[in-house]
Amino acid sequence: MDGLGAAQAADSLGAHAAPLRILLISDAWFPQVNGVVRTLSIVVDHLRAGGDTVEVIGPDRFTNIPMPGYAEIRLAIAPRRKLMQLADAFQPDAVHIATEGPLGWAMRGICRKRGWPFTTAFHTRFPEYLHARTSIPLSWSWAMMRRFHEAGAGTFAATQSLREELGRRGFTKIRAWTRGVDLQRFRPEPREPWEGLERPIFLYAGRVAVEKNIEAFLSLDLPGTKVVVGEGPAREGLMRRFPKAHFTGYRDNGVLARSYAGADVFVFPSRTDTFGLVLLEALASGTPVAAFPVTGPRDVITDPRVGALDEDLRAACMTALDGDRAACRSHAEGWSWDACAAQFRAALVPVPGRALAV
Known part of the structure; x- marks a missing residue:
């Protein structure tokens, strides 16, 4: 369940040396500040540095509203028509849908209509988050999450324990995608003295x-x-x-x-x-x-x-x-972020011939 497997490796884009055109759809993007945005932005930077062309489509390109109770998160309103135009104009070699929000669901529908395979990622435990805020039953939310991800060709998950849990919950296309850290930015020195605050x-x-x-x-x-x-x-x-x-x-x-x-x-x-x-x-x-x-x-x-x-x-x-x-x-x-980006790229799935269905 961790690796791509022989058949997946044969189909993955990471085995090809040529630069790729990667379309990344995410409801979480700047100016949001969270772990999902940091992960995606760093991976995008690494992919571009390696020669790939990466197009990121986030809520900032659409009419959007603040998420109720969480104004920092913006939700795209009726994005499908414009999203379809942007995707068709870009002509991707691979499509990755990072999140399960309005943009994610819209791109899922477009890919199914176009006959484009796509990958997804399990970044956030939306069932637990929704339950904490709205008391929506966990069983209902997990069923919706399975429906979203199982339509794709692979669901990326960061850790072994998460991949095992998703397997127990009925996810069948799980792929490993680790994380990294900027070792130049985060170092043991210099240290904040926290003057005036009692230790520890x-x-x-x-x-x-x-x-x-x-x-x-x-x-x-x-x-x-x-x-x-x-x-x-x-x-x-x-x-x-x-x-x-x-x-x-x-x-x-x-x-x-x-x-x-x-x-x-x-x-x-x-x-x-x-x-x-x-x-x-x-x-x-x-x-x-x-x-x-x-x-x-x-x-x-x-x-x-x-x-x-x-x-x-x-x-x-x-x-x-x-x-x-x-x-x-x-x-x-x-x-390593280098390893994280390379693993992401290797697990992508090609869009056959970049054929645009009518």
Whole structure:
């Protein structure tokens, strides 16, 4: 289930040396700031640097509205006609649909009409997110997710535990697609001194939203200071409920890297992320991780020297304080964006003859 297999490898585009024209459809794209956008943008940069032509179509090209309860996410309105025109004009060698939003569903329909095979990716646990916000039954949402992905030629998933879970849920076309980390950007030095804050520093960085389960972190009885880096719809409510925590807002570039490096423990309270790029960023910065033993952390924190996983998150935090910062950096060095981009390319599926159906 992990690899392409002999038949898939024979059909994959990665075996061809010629540059490719890759059409990437994503409901998550700039100016959004999240792990999906970061992953896709980095992979696109690597593919273009290698000579491929990549066309990214996101909500910014369409009339769009803010997602209810999450204004940072934009939803394209009635995108199919324009999307069809853009896809036909580009004449792709391969189509990848990254997300299951309005653009993703519209492109799925276009590909089926055109007879174009396409690949998808399982980035986000929408069933759990929808259930947390709307109480829509998980069984209904998972059925819709299967319907979406099973229409394609392959569903990319980042970790072994996620691929196993998707298999148990009835997904049959799963392909491996790992993740990476920028080892030049995220380094053990320089470190944010966090002047005026009591040590140890327990840090969370990422979107501040209900599905990230940040409350589970902020509710812990821990020594020192809890720090939250990031923006999101849950921030104001959490600031009111946890006034002793330190909220920095959004940080990027060297400031974010120094924040990771200056922490004593990086705390990842999410139970629903499919990977968690922030885990690798923290490790590359020399900071050990505390998390629940769930998909993502279970696949990344495989060495007890670099972090602790426990259903008792406080126990994980206290154990992680004894982590080996040099081992954290060494562990992160095994994850490469070059390998991530190459694996993505190799798993794409060709559009036969670029034939445009009427």
